[in-house]
Amino acid sequence: MKTHLKFLVILLLSGTMTFGQGQENYTPSQSNLEARQWFQNAKFGMFIHWGVYSILGDGEWVMQTQKIPIKAYEKLPTFFNPIEYDAKEWVKMAKDAGMKYITITSRHHDGFSMFDTKATDYDIVDGTPYGKDVLKDLADACRAEGIKLFFYYSLLDWRDDNYFPRGRTGAEIPGRSETGEWDKYIAFMKVQLTELLTNYGEIAGIWFDGHWDQKDWDGKKFGKLNVDWHYDEIYKLIHDLQPQCLIGNNHHLAPIEGEDFQMFEKDLPGKNTTGWGTDASDVGNLPFEVCETINGSWGFNLQDRKHKSKKELVQYVIKAAGHGSNLLLNVGPMPNGKIQEEHKESLKEVGEWMRVNGETIYGTKQGPIPPSDKMASTQKGKIVFLHLLDASETEVFLKDFNKKIKGIKFYKDETSVNYKKNKSGLSIQIPEARLDSIDTIIEVTLK
Structure with a gap:
């Protein structure tokens, strides 16, 4: 078993936690402001959703959608062995596509960590036959090619007993305890975020997701927040460890103090065609990022036939730039560590277009003509x-x-x-x- 010394130390040091929801009086450092400018100019990045859920080939929400008991789901890591994973190949693929950065899932809602962590044994190094830190290899490959690296980090957890009170999702997953200590869960996240910002060199940003799990939902809009996420502490921790590190949070709200960019899930800024996205009134003044899938799924889905055409993908890059936004285009690698051939071909096609026309995208701002479908x-x-x-x-x-x-x-x-x-x-x-x-x-x- 790993030592939980860091976890205990941070838990003890955390003391009485406040109930602020942002990093109060946050003033971005000069390096952070420069990073924001770089981000605004980058315009195109690769999103990677990868975890043990890829084994089942039914997307990253499979634990929730199939209501898989915790004990059954915990068998997945024991045969997760992505021996064909090649970080250098992934990075070269992204670079050839014209992408300037990569955002990868370090921990998704299933609670499994895709990196070497001392906060739990439920991770790729201790819990799988593969036994290696895929994020370390990716960080090294990104650094060698001049590609910036962001870490996606799930705020919610369908497995951890201390993720309590329970959120809107995961309630029907068998084997979950009906007790837990929220402050311990916050401390656990602090340990992991400290590791991610200490052990992998310079990190361009942290991409949070799951805030919405703790908000009431009436089918049309989100209501009140039921917990304190301690963003005042978490955001400060990140900026103290790496001042240039950009913070974004997929909460579908106006930016919270301490955040450095605003993201929009499967929607252009302010459009909210999904019904649960960000309304136009909540669009702030931070750099923008739109995230979208290359097919219909985030995580690997064997049955997904909704692969977007070259025209759809290129026009999404253009439309995002027309809103002054980046596009973060997602691929979901297979359990063996390979990226689907269809995805590779699409990335190649987009890259060919960007090499010819990238001047009209990179380093630009929103033009004077309002964007439309035409x-x-x-x-x-x-x-x-x-x-x-x-x-x-x-x-x-x-x-x-x-x-x-x-x-x-x-x-x-x-x-x-x-x-x-x-x-x-x-x-x-x-x-x-x-x-x-x-x-x-x-x-x-x-x-």
């Missing part, structure tokens, strides 16, 4: 990149476009584009032969 705009200095996503329209009218124009041409082409500008707006004519089936890019140079 178009998006990004801007870099005096140049506006107009991305036309509807290949059927040969004339585009931009209402109330009152900026002074120096010239308009096709991107990477000296060919001028015909346009007319008056008090009503800007009309641009596109020859049918010049329309691209995925994205016709027009370069507008402002005076």
Whole structure:
């Protein structure tokens, strides 16, 4: 058994815990502000959902959806042996796709840790025949290739007795105790976060998920929060250990003090097409990130046939950038450690597009033309990149476009584009032969 000395020490030191919900009076360090700027410019990252749940091939929520008893689920690690895992291959795949960072699940809702932790034996090093720290290998590979590394960390836990009171999910999983000590659970998380920010070099960010599990839900909106997550302590701990480390929390709310970027799950900023996302009124002023799956699942799902096309994926990158946001595109590796061939092919296709057109995405800000399903705009200095996503329209009218124009041409082409500008707006004519089936890019140079 591992020693739980660190766990006990932090628990004792934590003392009486306050009930603040953010890092009060948080002032970002200079290194944090620089990291935020880097993040805003990066625009494209890889999300990786990987854990013992991949063995069952039914997504990362399989413990909940199939109501698997804890004792039965605990058998999974004993035959999790991803001998074909190659961190260098993963990182090269992400880099070739044009991605600038990777966010990987260090611990998901099933409570299994994919790293070497002293807080529990329920981890990949102590609980599996593989016996190696996959996050250590990934951190080394990222560092070698200049790719930034973020750790996803689940706030909720379907296994730990001290995750009590119980949240909205996991209630029907057999074998859960009806008692627990919340403060011990908070202390446990502090130990693990300390390890993640101490043992793997510089970490670009922590990506929290699960806050919503402790909020009432009436089927239409979230209600009151039933616990204190101690963000005042947790966020301070992270920023004290690595001041540049960016904190994001997938709570579907306006940013909480101490957070450094705002994420939007399966939705563009403020759209909330899911019904449980972030409303437009809760969109803050921090850097944005949209997360989406390459198919229909986060974790490996053997039956998933909802694989997105090249057009869908490229246009998602464009639409996210048109909202001034990054896109974090997810893959769910198989239990053997390999990434599905379909995913690899899609990443290759997106990478080919980004190598040609990445200038219109990386380092840009949201352009002056409001994004829609038909178009998006990004801007870099005096140049506006107009991305036309509807290949059927040969004339585009931009209402109330009152900026002074120096010239308009096709991107990477000296060919001028015909346009007319008056008090009503800007009309641009596109020859049918010049329309691209995925994205016709027009370069507008402002005076």
